Each structure stands twice: as structure tokens, then as C-alpha cells.
Amino acid sequence: MNALPPSSGKLVHYVSDAPFDVQSVKRLTPEQERVYLASQWRLMWWKFKRHRLAVVASLVLLVLYGTIPFSEFLAPYNGSTRNTDFIRSPPQKMHLFHDGQFVGPFVYGKDYRLNMTDLKRDYTVNHANLQRIRFFCHGDPYQFWGLVPADVHLMCPADGGTLFLLGSDRLGRDVLSRMVYGARISLTVGLIGISISFLLGITIGGLAGYYGGWFDLLSQRAIEIVHSIPHIPLWLALAAVMPVTWSPMLVYFGITVILGLMDWTGLARAVRAKLLSLREEDYVLAARLMGAGTPRVLFRHLLPGFISHLIASATITIPSMILGETALSFLGLGLRPPVISWGVMLNEAQNMNVVALYPWLMLPVVPVILVILTFNFLGDGLRDAADPYN
Structure with a gap:
């Protein structure tokens, strides 16, 4: 590498006999610096904002979950208040x-x-x-x-x-008030269930993919056993064995644990498959040589590499757990009165004659559909934003 004398005022590098003028290099504009120096999470946020449908879905979910702490205040009536003079009154x-x-x-x-x-x-x-x-x-x-x-x-x-803006049920209770109360149970059952599912799936799948060996063999056989059992009959069996003497709170946590224990296997397999390919990368070896422990390598270096898949799994798992609770309660094997959930309310709509005469009793299915759609739209936006190749 040679340079011209200082009197020339220019520093020229000779690479393959081609001069390169440093002063001719354009400086980055403030907008370019803002993009190039942005963190990963900021880039994800910018890409997410361009997905308008996902933004609207996130706002809808924010409103729905924001009502949970204030259900008693937002509901016109108490969830168990009866008005016997207006039984099954139309909206x-x-x-x-x-x-x-x-x-x-x-x-x-x-x-x-x-x-x-x-x-x-x-x-x-x-x-x-x-x-x-x-x-x-x-x-x-x-x-x-x-x-x-x-x-x-x-x-x-x-x-x-x-x-009675949405009508009343067979006991004269306001349907709107009970839907507001039911959101507290039906929406949180997915969050608690996915916490259990992710804890098991990421831990077991991560250790199996990172270490392999006998732990990988045992975990895969356990996953295959769980997958071989039909989920719906198993849900029904596990929900049916819960003692009838349990309090509504214990039944609620029992349902969430059942849903969480049944949905971790798919995530564990996905995490294992991804780690099997990533554990041989150079940056993983560099982290080991620098003295990083297994938890740091897993959660600091490997898991962020497929965060988009984890986000997609979460947005699919939460509505499936809400549907699971709704189905069990609808069949009378999940939550039971006096607990109020959307599934418990739909339990009254099993009789088709009742649905034909009092169609407003089917209204609790509307928030179930709305939540499932918004989670799917939100998942699409988050997955696209977290995908480094998008």
C-alpha cells in the first residue's frame, strides 16, 4: 500500500493498481445512520408497523386484555345477578x-x-x-x-x-355482563397455558438439540408417546378425573396445566431441530471458547436465531388453548358454574331448540372467533418482522 506525499492533500490507496480516493466516499445521511445503527428490536418494530392488519389486531387484543382488570367496573350487572321478570329477554x-x-x-x-x-x-x-x-x-x-x-x-x-344490550339467559342474567366477566378466565387461560408449554418445550427441546445423546433419545421417545395419544379424548379424560369437590380456582388451574402439558411437544421438536443445525456454527464455538455457560449459549446466542418461529408458535398456541378450554367447558368437563367463561356460557347453547328460539345465547362465540383471528393476524405480522431474511 503506497500513499502520495502530504502536499498533494489526498490519500490514495493502490489496490490492484486501481487508485481509491478517500474524499470521494460519501458520508451516510442521518436517515441511513439511523437504519444501520438501529438495534434488532427497533428494526423489528419498524417492520411490524408496516403490517397494518397486525397493528390493528394488536390494538384489538390490547383492548380485550385491558378489560380484564376492570371486569366488575365495566359490566352493567354483577355476573350472577338474576332478574326473574325478564328471563331470556331479547337484546x-x-x-x-x-x-x-x-x-x-x-x-x-x-x-x-x-x-x-x-x-x-x-x-x-x-x-x-x-x-x-x-x-x-x-x-x-x-x-x-x-x-x-x-x-x-x-x-x-x-x-x-x-x-340487556345483548339479552338475558335462562336465569335472567345479563349476557353482556357475563361475557365481560368470562373474558378474564378465557383470555388468561391461554397465557398461563403457554407459559407452561414454552417452559417445557424450550427447555427440553433446547437441551436435546444442544447436548444430544441419551437425553435427546429419551425426550424424543417421550414426545412420540404423547403424540400417539389422541388429544381430545385425553383432555376429556384428564378433565373428568378432577374431583368435583375442588374449588373453581383449583379447577381453573387444573385446566390450564392440562392444556400446557399437552402442547409443548411440537415446540420442543422445532427447537431441537433448529439447535441441531445452529450448535455447529462458528459463533457458538467462539462463545464456548470465551467461557460462556450452557444457559448463556442457549438463551443469548441460539434462541434469538429463531425467535420468529417462537413468536409464530405462541400466536398459534394461545388461541388453540382458548379453544380447548371453551370446548371442555362446552361439554361440561371443564370449568363449571359459578365460574364464568365463554365456554361455560356456551354450555347453555347445546340444545338446538334453545338456539333457534334464543339466538343471542350464541353471542359468546363471537369474542372467541375474534380473539382467534386477531392472534393469527398478529402472528403473521410478528413472524414477518422477526424474520431476518424478510
């Missing part, structure tokens, strides 16, 4: 105008008579009975998170009126 529509005049949010009252032909209650709208909706009001008393007594609700029916 009441919310209105803002009455006779062309703006009066604020209100519903019309309903009158009913017993049809002696089929012993069914026939409800008719009473347009003369205008019932205003109250906001931030005192209503049914409740125990906030089972600890603090309170009676403040976001909205309440008028004094002496009713507020």
Missing part, C-alpha cells in the same frame, strides 16, 4: 333520539306475556317506557378482584329499568 337496542329529539343514550322498556300455546314469553317493546342509561353510577355491589367491596359501574340501567 335491547340503545337509542339517542326519541320522537326526533336528542335525549342521550337510552333503551325502551319491554313488556311480556306468557304464550300459553308453547309456554314461551313474548316480549314487546314499550315505546312509552323510556329508560335512560346512567354512566359512572352506583349499581350492583361486587368485590373488586374478590378483595375490595364496591358498587361503581361504567353504565347502569335506569332506576327500576333494565339494560
